[in-house]
Amino acid sequence: MSERELTKRAAELPVRQCYISRTWQERGLAQVVVLRQVPDGTMLLGAYLVDVFCLGVKNAFSARLKNDEVRPFLDQCPDALQEIPYEDARSVILGAIEFARQFGFEPDESWKASNTLVEAHRLFTPRFNFGKDGQPLYIQGPQDDARKIMKRLAPFIREGSAHYIAAADEGDETDFDEWC
Structure with a gap:
């Protein structure tokens, strides 16, 4: 097979x-x-x-x-x-x-x-909590399309129900407004 x-x-x-x-x-x-x-x-x-x-x-x-x-x-x-x-x-x-x-x-x-x-089609029993303290925390990975992800998270970040850690280029801080 x-x-x-x-x-x-x-x-x-x-x-x-x-x-x-x-x-x-x-x-x-x-x-x-x-x-x-x-x-x-x-x-x-x-x-x-x-x-x-x-x-x-x-x-x-x-x-x-x-x-x-x-x-x-x-x-x-x-x-x-x-x-x-x-x-x-x-x-x-x-x-x-x-x-x-x-x-x-x-x-x-x-x-x-x-x-x-x-068995993704079969129901599962939730056994764990997700997010960081129940809220999404985006930590930028090397293969991520960070701009696309941040745009999707922007409304949640603005209301304080999501957080992020973005990679900075050569010591520069990445500002939320630059992403969204």
């Missing part, structure tokens, strides 16, 4: 393990990994970069790995990972998407190809 076909039928495969970055709640950025066992002994991996403070799923992909390729993949993650129950992994991913949608943000296009690994 091809990787594409496996991904479409991922919910039928047993979950082996799930991982999340240890510092996701403090940093606002979670790396979530879901591993499902394929009948031939390989693993189907779903990896998700999730902004739990504001944007939801920033990137996602799936891959079929041999068992001896899983540990090296996990070890290359920049933040140390810890095991997490599957339903908690789903709650982080799907809850962040739900939170981000309140502010007009949709998951990255890459989400469509790998959302079956976390």
Whole structure:
């Protein structure tokens, strides 16, 4: 069976393990990994970069790995990972998407190809709080279209119900009015 076909039928495969970055709640950025066992002994991996403070799923992909390729993949993650129950992994991913949608943000296009690994169509139980103290906090990332994001957040920032940290160029402060 091809990787594409496996991904479409991922919910039928047993979950082996799930991982999340240890510092996701403090940093606002979670790396979530879901591993499902394929009948031939390989693993189907779903990896998700999730902004739990504001944007939801920033990137996602799936891959079929041999068992001896899983540990090296996990070890290359920049933040140390810890095991997490599957339903908690789903709650982080799907809850962040739900939170981000309140502010007009949709998951990255890459989400469509790998959302079956976390059964995105199935209801989930919210188990975590999102945002920073319940409000969106946008922290500019290197691949973000910051101007577009800030324009979407502008009404919430003006009313004090959203906050941001933007990268500054060579020591210059970035002013909110420059973005919006």
